[in-house]
Amino acid sequence: MTELDKNYSPERAETTHYERWEASGAFSADPGSEQEPYTIMMPPPNVTGSLHMGHALTFTIQDVLIRYHRMLGRDTLWQPGTDHAGIATQMVVERQLAEQEIKRVDLGREAFVEKVWEWKERSGGTITRQLRRLGASPDWPRERFTMDEGLSNAVRKVFIELHRQGLIYRDKRLVNWDPKLHTAISDLEVQQVEVKGRLWHFRYPLEGREGEYIVVATTRPETMLGDSGVAVHPEDARYTEVVGACCVLPLVGRRLPIVADEYPDLEAGSGAVKMTPAHDFNDYEVGRRHDLELINIFDRDACLNDNVPEKYRGMDRYTARQAVVEDMEALGLVEKVEDHVHSVPHGDRSGVAIEPWLTDQWYVDAKTLAKPCIEAVEQGRTAFVPKQWENTFFAWMRDIQPWCISRQLWWGHRIPAWYAPDGTIFVAEDEAAALQAAERHFGEAVVLEQDPDVLDTWFSSALWPFSTLGWPSEAAEEQRFLQRYYPGDVLVTGFDIIFFWVARMMMMGLHFMGEVPFRHVYIHALVRDQHGQKMSKSKGNIIDPLDIIDEYGCDALRFTLAALAVPGRDVKLDPARIAGYRNFATKLWNAARFCLMNGAAVAPDYDPGANRQVLNRWIVGKVLETRRELDSALGAYRLNDAAALLYHFVWNQFCDWYIEFAKPLLDSDDPGAQAETRATMGWAMNNLLRLLHPFMPYITEELWARFKQDSDGLLISALLPDFDAGLVDADAAAEMDWVIRLIGEVRAVRSEANVPPAAKIDLLVKDAGPVTGGRLTAHASLIQRLARTSGVELAPGDLPPGTVQIVIDEATVALPLADVIDISAERARLEKEIDKLAGEVAKLEKKLSNPQFLAKAPPEVVNEQKTRRDDATATIDRLEAALGRLRAA
């Protein structure tokens, strides 16, 4: 056996095992397998991305689940890939070009897209390389990119189909326009930002009534240049008289009808609202009801266009705001100005205020597609974990708005629509098909122009669960793949993209595959810093997972994230915790080192059921029980419970007790016991490594080579041990628990009574409980070693006076310490213990004397309380007796 170094070195393990895993084919799904498949669709990170803590959490969770199911023998598919991330990627490349003073428009569309592809080839692999550093084990040969040919086919096919079904349509309506990026964005890409602004109260002169005004309030004075009406509430007595009349728009001179509409709030502002239907979503609706004119006053940069008086043309919206206010003031038409805090919609990518703008865009009829999704979740065909997210999902889906899917960008899936000179639209697979359709339509060939826009990135992501599996290819192999791996078992993701992505995958999956895309949606939380602050560059509190891996090792990071991944709660990442789990890795390493130093190894003919030593029978049962508890924790996506379980088993059972107890047996001159213990220890380590592997793949793989049987390959491909109830020995467990308690008590006495550490003492045991007769002698060496005693014997008769006594259930153990210790300290210890128990007895007595309790509580609970009281009372008696004997000294 090779000696191990004193400490585990993560770098070495992390640089050797990944390639071996990958080369072994362990990551790959096997469609020919007899085993049941287990599928996770990896949420494709942005191709521009680099690994942050949120990624580390989500991919660790997924990798734990995948490795665990792989070790259950399932045929696992973890489908990896990246997202082309339309706006994000286009911005990255534009920024790089800007450094060379090249502009996108100068390059032209084709050349620019070519540049983006070049960038992708050069730099797009960062995130997947970093995923490898995290130890993630997806099926890399199946890696997909949302702009791959196959996935692009899927996008076109879906677009064409939905269009044919009337579920995709072109419409002219107000959109969220990003004046910096020059594109429409969806409602979800809009962030509300609190802004300290002002509320200007303007006087609009009433037509034909000298000196009379209607006062309107606005936060955006510049939009008045596009006003086409004023609205008041029909029940607003202040204005009944002017409804139907007109006022005159200052600076412009336009006549504005005053209309009555339910929209204005009687309480707010002046009660009268200026209407700018072309630049405000609410005004747009009011305008439609009252046939108000739509006056578009902005160009695509949100600068004023020719529909405003000459002096304002070309100004940007903020300059215009100032100019309008000044001019209104000059006219004496500003009634008052108030400070006003309100939210202003901003583009989440550009960070500038979005402008509602009237344009032609493509929309998905989300309302229709959402219906089956709502039903599917109601019926539990897809279940959210934790369940409370279903409410969020329902709320959004039930009130869903049309989804604007066209983007005025160059990087993305070009919309498969062509326009004839007369505006007729032909949606088709490609230009040739469109031309053909046009020719049929017009009876002659016409020139077509393709829609210049691309699709929202989330459109292609919505197809991910089936487009990555080969849909819509008719090829037999891909059909079989799709059949086998759709729907997936679980989707693991953060709550922030439930709407962006989860909902849309549900829509597309149900519509095109006729079945939900996944059975479970496991929603994990955000990773925050140790004080609960969101990590952000501006706060400077970012913890980079790669730095953590360098400092503590990948396994420590993974184990930490798993241990903190409580369903439904945010993850607060405390570096002290990571160090703690790094220590855990070291502990495991040294336990293994001890095993090796003592010749522990898996013996080919070893049968755990044939163990004769109680200690060995005990640990075998414990290992298997741990396996079973691991199942129930992971089955409920409780990775934190699973991690805690393994941590405590390894440290507080295996290391603290089993290894310590094994020492005398390993030193023993009974060759049978020695051999059995070596073999059991090897078996236990072998299985512990399996249980830990999903969480700590590197260190376990590193150690595996030393604890596996020759025929075993890599740990990643090993199976978890089978649970066998026959190997769980309850008697052995009771016996070992008793011995552990005894040692604990002796240690406590020694410590509290200030017995010098080097002093060896004798133990006399009366009524040794489960450890009867010769069994006590069998454990004597364990007890001696761990409690630092010189001998352990059964007391022939009554316990002698002048001894310190320990009470464990029915047993009393005497330590002849009277001359070594501080008697008063010992007396205090016993009295304290008696007090504690007396308090408990009092509480139990009160409960047990309550007739209501006796009548209504279930009998087993009553009995339990009685037993507890009786035990405590008996223990008090023995403690009192011990106290008496101490006094007699």
Next chain:
RNA sequence: GGGCGGUUAGCUCAGUUGGUAGAGCGCCUGCUUUACACGCAGGAUGCCGGGAGUUCGAGUCUCUCACCGCCCACCA
């Protein structure tokens, strides 16, 4: 305005069907106990945010109040 989550040991947090309050880190006291000081042994610390209710019994269920956080909508 609508909804969700949180408030448990000094800190960060577990506590799944109501039935003796837990972990990690930190703290205190000991320890060259030949796997491990990234260690070992022992110890202290909680009216489980306030109030009310249901129940034989509430950290756990209901209502309410307070504070913190998040999501959605709106903000003329």
